[in-house]
Every structure is written in structure tokens, then in C-alpha cells.
Amino acid sequence: MRKAEFYIVYVLLAIAQMLICNYFHVSPYVMLSILPVMVLCIPIRVGTVGAMGIAFVTGLVVDLLSEGLLGLNVLALVPVAFARNGILRLIFGAELFSRKEDFAIRKSGFGKVALAVFLAQALFLAVYIWADGAGTRPMMFNLIRFGASLAAGFLVSLLLVDVLAPDTRK
């Protein structure tokens, strides 16, 4: 995928996330977010600092233009960008970085991609739910919310991986 195409898709998905935040209130236990998979799919060439910058701006814009607490998405999304290289290196190996190739489902395998998405989503939700509750909500509520949100976010994110990181092999 060309750089410009990726960023157009990225911006469109950020707008979709704002709409989700504003209109998708199924239950207090479900917090649907596609931001972690968006950050995970940022091209490897961008690097950790660049990814953290993009995550910071994305979280801030989503926080500003949607209902919710200013800073909450930023707080949860920047760690995903920070841990992104570590997650990718752990799951796909160091070759990905030496070849400066982006991962894709067909190229890297569905299982590995799903695991990477799962870890990114879990990290994001752990920080988000922890900060959102601010120590006032019962542990059981937080655990149920984490589980339900992880399941919903993981499934939706898997559908988006192919859009964000398509296989470019001919």
C-alpha cells in the first residue's frame, strides 16, 4: 500500500472511531475501539517516535471531537505505539525490521496477525479502563468491561487489518 493511501484510510478510520464514540453506546460494559489496530498497522518505516506522535495526535483529536474525557484515548493509545515494535518483533521476528516490510494477513499468517491485534487491543483497553474507572469501580465491573470490549474490538479490528495492511505482493 502506498504511503498516501494508508494515511487516507487512517484518517477515515479515525473519523469512524469518532462516530463510534459518539453514537455507539450498546452497553456500559462495551467500549468499542479500532484505534489500537490503526496504530499497530502504521508502516514500520515510521519508527517508534513517529508512531507515538501519530498516536498522540489521533487520540487527542478523537478525545476532542467525541464524548468522553480529554486525554483518555491519548493515555491509552501512546503505550500501544510505544510497545508496537516490541509486539511485532516478538510475533513476526526481527526479519520484518531488517527488510523494513509491513505485515499482512496472507504474508505473515492469520494467527500471528490476530495475536498482534489481540495484544495491542488488550494493552489499550487495560490502560483505558483502568484510567476511566479511576479506582472507583469494582474490579468485577472492570474485568467484565475489559473482556467484553476486548472481544468486540478484536473482532472488528481483524476485519480492518486487511484494509490497513493489505498484501502488496504481486
Next chain:
Amino acid sequence: MRERSKFVPRLINAAIFILMEVAALRMLSDNADLQQLWIARGAHGFMGTVWGSTQGVKNYFSLRKTNENLARENFELHRELDTYRSLNHAVRVDSMGIRAGYLEGFEYIPAEVVKISRNKQHNYMILNKGYEDGIKEKSGIITRSGVVGIVDAVSAHYSYAFSFQNSDISISGRLGEEGAAGLLVWDGVSSRGAVLKEVPVHFKYAVGDTVYTSGHSLMFPPDIPLGIAGESRIINGATNEIRVDLFQDFTAIRYVTVVHNNDFDEVEGFLP
């Protein structure tokens, strides 16, 4: 050399990450009261740990001199404390203005309400005193006009409490001097309205009787006047539900007294 070349970018990444997280926490703290309390609690805990450790090392090398000074100061402080204790006892009884006065077994701490919600079904309040001031969880909050809430969580300098205007809160109330006890709950609508539930139907009372705390609750001392009994209705032919006009106006709360039963944990231990 190669390891060193990897270390510097990692350090830069970590520094930028910390800066961004601090900025996010700052935004969160400025825009949400609960998060502000939570972040302040975390920051105080962190600072306490850091400064406590460094101070511990420093103090180790000057223990003898410090001990002598402390012993002398301790003696003076004990003498002053005895004087203040006797004065404080008199002040508490006066400012409380409750019939029971200062009760043995209960600890009273004055506090100020820094934030209160009134327009929800689950209202809360935040007090300017925390565990460093002696506030404990499961303490009652009272004023001279009645019961206003229950402390749910405490940080070093603040307490988070459920207001009595919360549909999850009920307190044990009693009709008149020696009347039947029931559960007093907020009516969910008005700022001074409450309902005394589960009063036995055979018990006679008069409209205008005063409702007091019964003392059956571990959190509140008995005989604090709460409000005036009004009309009643019979529920399922077995119990009365009596309307109560509270003395406390929840739109005008600022100074409160936190009351803690020193035997709370011991008595609670008997309960299933």
C-alpha cells in the same frame, strides 16, 4: 559499541513516551474530577515512596542527634496535646449541636465539602480530608442538621463519599424517642424528601414526630435528629412507608463532620 548505539534511541523513545503520558495525564486531570483525585493519589504515593527512601538513607547518618531532638520535642508535644484534647472535646460537643453530644467510641473529624453532585440518582461528594487526616472508609458524614453521606474511598488528602441523595444508600432511622426503627432512604426526587420504610404497621405515630438515627447502624451515633415524619401508606398490609421532611438542605452543604465508629471493624467481624 553496537549495544550502545541501540541504547540511545531506546532512551529517547522512553523519554518521549513518558513526556506524552504525562501530558495525557495532565489533560485528564484538568478535565475530570474523579481522575484528578485518582492521579493526585497516585502522584502522592509515588512522591512519598521516592522521598521516603532517599530521606531514610540521609537520616541513617544523623540518627543520634535526631533522636535526642525528637525526645525533647516529643515531651513538649505530649504536654500541648493534653491541653488541646481537653479544649477540642468541648468544641466538638458545641459545634455538633446534637443531643448525644460527644460519644465514646466515635471519632469526629471536621471536613469541608469541595465538590458535590445533586442532579443524579447516584450522587456523591468529595471532602477535603483524607487518610492522612484520620478519615477512614465506611465512616458516616453528618452535620448539625442530620446525616449527609457515607465515606466510600479515601486518598491521602481527599475522601470520596456517597451522598445520602443516592438510591443505593439507606440508614437506620427511628421514630420519636423510643419508637420503631426503619430504613430511611432518599425519595429520589426532592432535595429534602426521604422515606422511612419497613416500619411495623401496628406501631402508632403522629405526623410531626421527629425521626432520629436509631444507633443500629455501625456508622452513625444514635439520636441525631434527621427530619419530621409526614403522611404514611401501608405496603403489602405489613409495613408502613412514612414520608420524612429532612432537616438537612442538600443545596447548602459546606462544612460537615466525619464520624467513625472505632469498634466498626470489630463488630463487623461478627457479621456474616
